[in-house]
Amino acid sequence: MTDLDAFARAASGGALTRLAAGPDALAELPALVRRLAGPGERVLLSDDVEKSAAGRNLLGWVAGLVGETRRVAVRASHAQVALDEVTVETTVAEVGTPGLLVSVGSGTITDLGKVVAARSGAPLLAVQTAASVNGYADPLSVLVIGGAKRTRPSAWPSALVIDDWVIDAAPARLNRSGVGDAIAIWSAPADWYLACRLGLDGPFDDAVVRPVLDAVEHLTDPDHDTARRALVDSLTVGGLVIGVADSTAPLSGSEHLISHVLDMTAMARGAEHDLHGAQVGAATVVCTALWQEVQESCRVLDLPWSRLSYPDDLADRVLSTWAALDPSGRLGRECLTAVERKVAAWDAADKSDCDADREALLETLFGYVGDPGRSATTLRHWGAAARFSELTPAVDRDQLAWTLSALPYMRDRLTLPDLLVMSGEWTPALIDRVLERAASAGGG
Numbered sequence: 001m002t003d004l005d006a007f008a009r010a011a012s013g014g015a016l017t018r019l020a021a022g023p024d025a026l027a028e029l030p031a032l033v034r035r036l037a038g039p040g041e042r043v044l045l046s047d048d049v050e051k052s053a054a055g056r057n058l059l060g061w062v063a064g065l066v067g068e069t070r071r072v073a074v075r076a077s078h079a080q081v082a083l084d085e086v087t088v089e090t091t092v093a094e095v096g097t098p099g100l101l102v103s104v105g106s107g108t109i110t111d112l113g114k115v116v117a118a119r120s121g122a123p124l125l126a127v128q129t130a131a132s133v134n135g136y137a138d139p140l141s142v143l144v145i146g147g148a149k150r151t152r153p154s155a156w157p158s159a160l161v162i163d164d165w166v167i168d169a170a171p172a173r174l175n176r177s178g179v180g181d182a183i184a185i186w187s188a189p190a191d192w193y194l195a196c197r198l199g200l201d202g203p204f205d206d207a208v209v210r211p212v213l214d215a216v217e218h219l220t221d222p223d224h225d226t227a228r229r230a231l232v233d234s235l236t237v238g239g240l241v242i243g244v245a246d247s248t249a250p251l252s253g254s255e256h257l258i259s260h261v262l263d264m265t266a267m268a269r270g271a272e273h274d275l276h277g278a279q280v281g282a283a284t285v286v287c288t289a290l291w292q293e294v295q296e297s298c299r300v301l302d303l304p305w306s307r308l309s310y311p312d313d314l315a316d317r318v319l320s321t322w323a324a325l326d327p328s329g330r331l332g333r334e335c336l337t338a339v340e341r342k343v344a345a346w347d348a349a350d351k352s353d354c355d356a357d358r359e360a361l362l363e364t365l366f367g368y369v370g371d372p373g374r375s376a377t378t379l380r381h382w383g384a385a386a387r388f389s390e391l392t393p394a395v396d397r398d399q400l401a402w403t404l405s406a407l408p409y410m411r412d413r414l415t416l417p418d419l420l421v422m423s424g425e426w427t428p429a430l431i432d433r434v435l436e437r438a439a440s441a442g443g444g
């Protein structure tokens, strides 16, 4: 079992001064407030959804432990709170410059708390209400900028409180979603390793992803306490290593791109989408199937990568892909700017090492690729969706195939589909084969 508190202080360079996790972690709140609060009022930031834990109203419980506070409740403009420009600016203005900001919520509210803390300079005491994503213990926030999901630097929480009672009282779908985000560790490091070896990111460091790989081992433990601890550990350690690497890349590859594109599609249509981790979990089954399928039936892993380049019509592809969601072209231009950074990095990179050392490179890389069947089984153990048709709302096969086709055209991070675009193999036929393979593993 990881000593989360010590790991948190080391990973954050002392910025995250206390990570209290376990039974009764909430009892530390009064001491944390005394230590962290500066002069001025205490602001309690949450959404407007009632929460309870151990039979008590959670916000009232926290407020009682924190002392006199002013409440700021963020209202959802769609089905759930989205951190678009308006929501962020409104909340920054409403919070002002308190002596202490206390956030009570899951991933989105904590991400908002980190942004507001960075802008106001107030210390953030974050009370985590679900094990739903890995983004609590890191200094980054996922925002919606120009309609596109973007990860931006914000601030470390000064303290993070993860109480077993509170986590167990979270809606089951939130913790199930956390399982999905946790198992991205079976997909993302392969993409990160690829990008690092190609000189587009890095350096790669096994020590960054290993603690998460170890933690997820116990996710299917029949003992609930052990399995819950594995879930909290894998997500918390995951957040911390993202902080250490100063990038989400070690834990965010193609499977996260799928989730981001589903979010963007839903937002563009004014429709709902499922939780981040729920989408990431189902996407992990697909992306592990993608690696297997490419290894078995594609040429790209054998081709000399130093001779590959993005196609000449790339800009047209990017713009026409996103025009389907935003005919105004704003989203397309936002994505093209990001994709152009990736193309410039690719053109500037020296790939000769990768070509000379291909066999060893692929052996290491496939050591990070998990099994689609195990991914699906782990999700099912927690009652989480392994198939996109089981998400809420369901994502049908056509939308999933379109989502996959769009992956290389969204942002500046290189993942396996980029290489397949360059080799001319990112085709509907390949996507069909990947979805069939995922389906026979219990996902897709």
Ligand SMILES: [Zn+2]
Pocket: 133, 134, 181, 256, 276, 280
């Ligand atoms: Zn995630």
